[in-house]
Amino acid sequence: MRPREPVPDYAGFARFYDRIMGDRTPEIDRLLSYISRHRPGARTLLELGCGTGALLSGLSRNFRVTGVDRSPEMLSVAARAVPGARLLQADITTVTLPYQFDVVICMFDTLNHVVTVDGWLAVFRCAHEHLSDGGLFIFDVNTTGRLRRLWDAPPYLDEFDGNVVVMTVQPGRDGLSLWETRIFQHQVDDIYKLYHERIYELGVPLAQIRAALAGRFELLEEESLDGSPVSDQSDRVFFGYRRRPDSRS
Numbered sequence: 001m002r003p004r005e006p007v008p009d010y011a012g013f014a015r016f017y018d019r020i021m022g023d024r025t026p027e028i029d030r031l032l033s034y035i036s037r038h039r040p041g042a043r044t045l046l047e048l049g050c051g052t053g054a055l056l057s058g059l060s061r062n063f064r065v066t067g068v069d070r071s072p073e074m075l076s077v078a079a080r081a082v083p084g085a086r087l088l089q090a091d092i093t094t095v096t097l098p099y100q101f102d103v104v105i106c107m108f109d110t111l112n113h114v115v116t117v118d119g120w121l122a123v124f125r126c127a128h129e130h131l132s133d134g135g136l137f138i139f140d141v142n143t144t145g146r147l148r149r150l151w152d153a154p155p156y157l158d159e160f161d162g163n164v165v166v167m168t169v170q171p172g173r174d175g176l177s178l179w180e181t182r183i184f185q186h187q188v189d190d191i192y193k194l195y196h197e198r199i200y201e202l203g204v205p206l207a208q209i210r211a212a213l214a215g216r217f218e219l220l221e222e223e224s225l226d227g228s229p230v231s232d233q234s235d236r237v238f239f240g241y242r243r244r245p246d247s248r249s
Contacts, residue, residue, distance in 0.1 A: 042102035049110030053078030144203035
């Protein structure tokens with residue numbers, strides 16, 4: 001079995017995450033569109049890998065929201081952003097809650113951060129177990145093609161609030177992609193404090209994802225970020241699945 005790469009704890013990154021990642025409105029609008037089309041009566045929503053709660057904050061006006069994340073630093077930010085949310089520190093591959101939801105989401109390439117195929121299957125089982133019959137499972141992924149293209153891309157550089165972020169992506173072992181994120185927080189004059197995060201991502205072929213979900217879920221939505229035909233060369237792909245009513249096993 002492939003050794004498990006360390007999962008980032010975001011201890012230093014959490015405070016900067018929302019500022020770096022930007023506006024979540026397009027993702028919130030997409031989620032609301034999928035839900036209105038396929039589960040218009042939805043009232044409850046679970047996010048696997050909720051991070052700082054940026055999505056939950058935008059969705060909490062429409063749903064009773066619950067979030068799961070392994071990072072206490074991220075959850076601390078989420079608790080301030082979405083004070084009405086139920087938040088739980090847990091691993092999304094093993095979490096077990098005593099209730100089910102109308103919608104389960106796993107967004108912002110959270111699945112890619114699970115670095116084994118067995119781990120992805122565990123997340124799919126978790127979504128299945130926490131959905132009511134006919135409930136929606138909505139998620140997105142960075143494709144294998146995008147991750148490989150990023151290996152040859154120049155570093156991403158941005159300045160914000162007097163700070164600097166530099167991101168690079170390079171091949172890691174066993175086909176993983178390694179995101180090196182360095183944030184230089186301005187202290188005074190020319191002095192900066194460095195926060196360094198090493199984030200591994202696994203790309204899984206889209207056909208393998210579809211096959212893994214086919215028995216328990218019905219595919220409803222499949223879109224690329226820019227609306228072009230979906231393939232393993234797309235940048236980011238969004239999926240919407242319905243839990244099959246007869247799939248309790």
